[in-house]
Amino acid sequence: MTRPATRPLTLRDVSEASGVSEMTVSRVLRNRGDVSAATREKVLRAAKQLGYVPNKIAGALASQRVNLVAVIIPSMSNMVFPEVMTGISRALEETDLQPVVGITDYLPEKEEKVLYEMLSWRPSGVIIAGLEHSDASRAMMAAAGIPVVEIMDTDGTPIDAAVGISHRRAGRMMGQAILEAGYRRIGFMGTQLGADHRARKRFEGFTEALAKGGVEIEDREFYANGSALAKGREMTQAMLERSPELDFLYYSNDMIGAGGLLWLVEKGYDVPGKIGLAGFNDVRLLQGLPQKLATMDSCREEIGRRAAEMITARLTDPDAPGGKVELSPKINRGDTLRSR
Amino acid sequence: MTRPATRPLTLRDVSEASGVSEMTVSRVLRNRGDVSAATREKVLRAAKQLGYVPNKIAGALASQRVNLVAVIIPSMSNMVFPEVMTGISRALEETDLQPVVGITDYLPEKEEKVLYEMLSWRPSGVIIAGLEHSDASRAMMAAAGIPVVEIMDTDGTPIDAAVGISHRRAGRMMGQAILEAGYRRIGFMGTQLGADHRARKRFEGFTEALAKGGVEIEDREFYANGSALAKGREMTQAMLERSPELDFLYYSNDMIGAGGLLWLVEKGYDVPGKIGLAGFNDVRLLQGLPQKLATMDSCREEIGRRAAEMITARLTDPDAPGGKVELSPKINRGDTLRSR
DNA sequence: GTGAAAGCGCTAACAT
C-alpha cells in the first residue's frame, strides 16, 4: 500500500548510474547501432536495477513515429468485435505495432470525437468499422496522411482502403436460400435500422431477393436494447401470436435468433419442418444450443487480420495495393434451414 | 481513395493562418486563460478551416500530463470485462480522462509486457484486474508514482488500492446456500484452475463451506477452451453418466452452467427437483433461457465505476482514502436452486 | 563504438 512520490526516471538517470552517455543508453535500450557487449551489459543492468521505463511520449515526439494503430469500433459487447480484435492483434503481434481501441456506441458524434482523440496521438494507421462517417470524420482521416482501412462492409466507397463483406449481398444470399428451400411466408426481426448500417444493408438485400421471387416480408419487428436472447424470445412469441401463418423467421443476428429458437423448441414447434429460422454472424458462443441455428459467417477474424496486414503493407510500401477487398461469407444451414 | 502526403499541421500553421501567436492559439484550443472573443473566433475558424488536430504527444511532453488511464484485464470475450469497462467508461466520461485497454490473456508474462508498454506512455492511473502479479509488475506499478487500483478481487494485499469482491467468500456463500437447501451430493465444473486465480478462490471457498457441513465434492471436471456453452453441455453429460447420483452441479461460470441447464432440460431432468444448478457472474446475456440459472452477481459494473472514481479521487487529492473496498455479491436463486 | 548538439511540437512561467 505504498506509493513513492519519486519523479519518474529518465534516460539521464540510467546514463549516470551506468557511466555511459545518454545517447548510448538510448541505443542499447532500442537495440540500435553498434554497442560493445560490455557497455550493453552495464546499461542493461543499470536500467533494470533502477526499474527504468522509457518515456514513449518523448521518444515519439523525437522520432516522429508512434507504433500505435487506432481501431475504432461501435461496441465491444457485441460478440462480433472481440473477434475482429483477435484478428487484428494476431496480425500485429508479429510487428512492433500495437492496437488501441476506441468505442463509438454506433453514434456518429462519438465516432468523430473518438477519432479526433486518437488522431491527436498521431497513430501509424487507422482501422475503423463501416463506410459511413460524418464529413468531419472523413476529412480528418483523409488529412491524417496515414493508412486508413475501413472494415466490415464493402457496400460503399472507402476513403483509402476497405476489407469486409457486402452485407447487401449477404442479405440477398440468405433470401435466395430461404426461397429455394421452399419457404414463402417470412417474418423479419432485428435491431432498429438506423445507426447500424450493416444490419440495414442486410435487410435491404434480403427484401430485394425476396421481391425477385415475388415474395414480401409478412411481418417485422425491431428492438433497441435489452438482452438479445430474451428479446428474441419475446419478439418471436409476439410475432407468431400475431402472424401464426409464418413459415420462416429471419433474424438480423444470431443472439435474437437463438432466443427465438429456444422459445420455439420449448413450445414444441417443429423446426425446421413447420417453421425455419436463420440468423447472422455465426457466433461461436452459441455452439451448444439444442439445435444449430442457420446463419452466415461474417468473416470477422479474417477481416481483422487482413485489415492489419493492409496497414503494415502500406506502412512499409506507401504504394501498396489498398482498394476494396470483399470477402465471401458462406451460408451455414445448421438444423433450422432445410428444403421442404 | 486519396491519401495526401502532406505533413501534419502544427500550432504554427494555425498561428500563421490566424495571425495570432502560437501561445494564444494554444490557449484558445484548450479553453485556457483569458482570450478575447474576437481572437478566439479567428483562431477557431483558422483551425477548423485547416483541419488542425493537436499533437497530444507534444502537449503531454510539455505539460507532463497524460489524460489516460491504463486498464489491464485478462480478456474481452468473457462477458465480464466488457461490463467492467462500461462502469469505468461511464465514470470517466465526466472527467477528461480516457481509458486505454490492454489484454493479458491470463498470462503473467503478457501482463508484464502490457504493463510496461502502457506505463511507458505515462498514464495518469492504472486499473488492473486481480491481486496476483509478477514481482516485476508489482515493482513497476509501485514505482510509477500514480494511483493503481486492483479490481475484481479482495482476497490479498493490494499494491495501492483495490475494489472487488471476495471470491473465497462468494464460493463459501454458494456452498452454504446449497447445503441449506438440502443438496448433499455435489459435482463441480469449471475452467482449469491455475491462471484464473478468482475461479480458484471461489472453488476453495466452496469446498471449505461444504467441508464445514461434512460434505465433499463427489465429482469434478475442468476445461480449457472451446465454446463455454458447448463445454457445459458436454461436461454435464459426461459427469452425470459417470456419477448419476449427483443432486447438485456447481459451475464456475454462468455460460457452462447454461450449457448444462440446456442439456438437462432437453433430457427431461427435473430441475431443480432431482438436480439443482448454480453458476457465477449473473450475466445478463442469459436472460431468455428456458429457466433462470441460480447465480451470484459479481458486481462488475460497480467495480469498474468505483475503481475509476478512486483514480479520479486520488488524482485530485493524493491522500484520498484508497485501501480495500469489498463489495457484497448477492445470491440469485433463479429457478435452479430451491429448498427440498 | 561512442558522444555532443539540435530539435521534435507543444505548454509553464514569466513578461508586457
Add this chain to the structure above:
DNA sequence: ATGTTAGCGCTTTCAC
C-alpha cells in the same frame, strides 16, 4: 489579453 523564453525526454544527425 497577448507575447516571449525555456524546456519537457527523447532521437536524429553528424562528429570523432
